[in-house]
Amino acid sequence: MIALDIPGVGALRLEHLVLDFNGTLARDGVLLEGVAPRLRELAGRLALHVVTADTFGRARAALGGLPLTLEILPTGGEADAKAAWIDKLGRDGCAAMGNGANDALMLERAAISIAVVGPEGAASGAVRSAKIVVGDPCVGLDLLLEPRRLVATLRR
Numbered sequence: 601m602i603a604l605d606i607p608g609v610g611a612l613r614l615e616h617l618v619l620d621f622n623g624t625l626a627r628d629g630v631l632l633e634g635v636a637p638r639l640r641e642l643a644g645r646l647a648l649h650v651v652t653a654d655t656f657g658r659a660r661a662a663l664g665g666l667p668l669t670l671e672i673l674p675t676g677g678e679a680d681a682k683a684a685w686i687d688k689l690g691r692d693g694c695a696a697m698g699n700g701a702n703d704a705l706m707l708e709r710a711a712i713s714i715a716v717v718g719p720e721g722a723a724s725g726a727v728r729s730a731k732i733v734v735g736d737p738c739v740g741l742d743l744l745l746e747p748r749r750l751v752a753t754l755r756r
Contacts, residue, residue, distance in 0.1 A: 601613055601614065601615050601645065601646070602614040602645055602646060602695075602744065602747050603747075604712075604747050604750060604751060605751070606750070606751050606754050606755050607751075607755040607756065608755055608756025609754055609755065609756065612692070612711050612712065613692075613693060614646060614693055614694065614695050614711065614712060614744075615646060615647060615689075615690075615693040615694070616646055616647045616648075616649060616689045616690075616693055616694045616695070617642060617646045617647070617648050617649065617694070617695045617696070617697070617744065618649045618650075618651055618682070618685050618686060618689070618694055618695070618696045618697075618706060618710065619648065619649065619650045619651070619696070619697050619698070620650075620651070620652060620682070620697065620698035620699060620700060620702075620703050620706075621650050621652035621654060621659045621662075621663070622652060622653075622654070622655045622656060622659075622700075622720070623698075623699040623700055623716070623718060623719075623720035623721070623722070624697055624698050624699045624700075624703075624716045624718065624737055625639075625650070625737050626656075626658070626659075626662060627718070627719045627720060628656055628720075629654075629655070629656025629657065629658030629659070629662065630658065630662060631662040631663070632718070632719075632737060632738070634738040635737055635738060635741070636666060638738060638741040638742065638745065639666050639667070639668065639741070640666065640667065641745060642741060642744055642745060643666075643667035643668065645744075645745075646695070646744070647669070647689075648666075648667065648668035648669065649668065649669045649671065649685060649689070650663060650668055650669070650670050650671070651671045651673065651681070651682050651685050651706075652670075652671070652672060652673065653672075653673050653675065653678045653702065654672045654673075659672060660672070671685070678702040679701070679702040679703075679704065679705050679706075680705065682698070682702060682703060682705065682706040683705035683706050683708075683709055685706065686706050686709040686710050687709065691709050691710065691711060692711050693711065694709075694710045694711055694712075695710055695711065695712040695713070695714070695744060696709075696710035696712075696713045696714070697713070697714040697715075697716060697737065697740050697741075698715065698716070698726055699715060699716045699717065699718060699720065699721070699722040699723065699726055700722075700723050700726055701723035701725050701726065703715075703723070703726045703729075704723065704725035704726050704728070704729040705729070707726055707729040707730045707731075708729040712731060712732070712744075712750060712754075713729065713730045713731045713732070714730055714731070714732045714733070714734055714740040714743065715727045715729070715730035715732070715733045715734070716733075716734055716735075716736070716737050716740055717733060717734070717735050718735065718736060718737060731754060732750075732753055732754070
């Protein structure tokens, strides 16, 4: 669990991190350098959930052996399915990270949300829905590994 008290926002107790795969953690279905060790470290603090349409069909192999739950979504309705994960886990206890148009609802609903404008770009809806925007997934994961950075970014 990650406990935060953000001035002007309030107290948060994060228990889950819901992540998109392609465009967020991976490029063309290949996990980006530095992501795996950060996920391993975060798994000691948060339950990790990767929820993906798996465009390239490589998520299971790329994420194999990492301490997380992988949900590969069927085609159609991905945005609603990702948002439903946040609702199921409890919005107030969730952080989320994504880059695609189908991540916007998930990012909007999570207590802490991070849009990644990485090597595959980012949909404008994802950027508008996120509370934080980063240029690299490792930077986003590092924010959760050092939560005082979140406080510095989000305080009002």
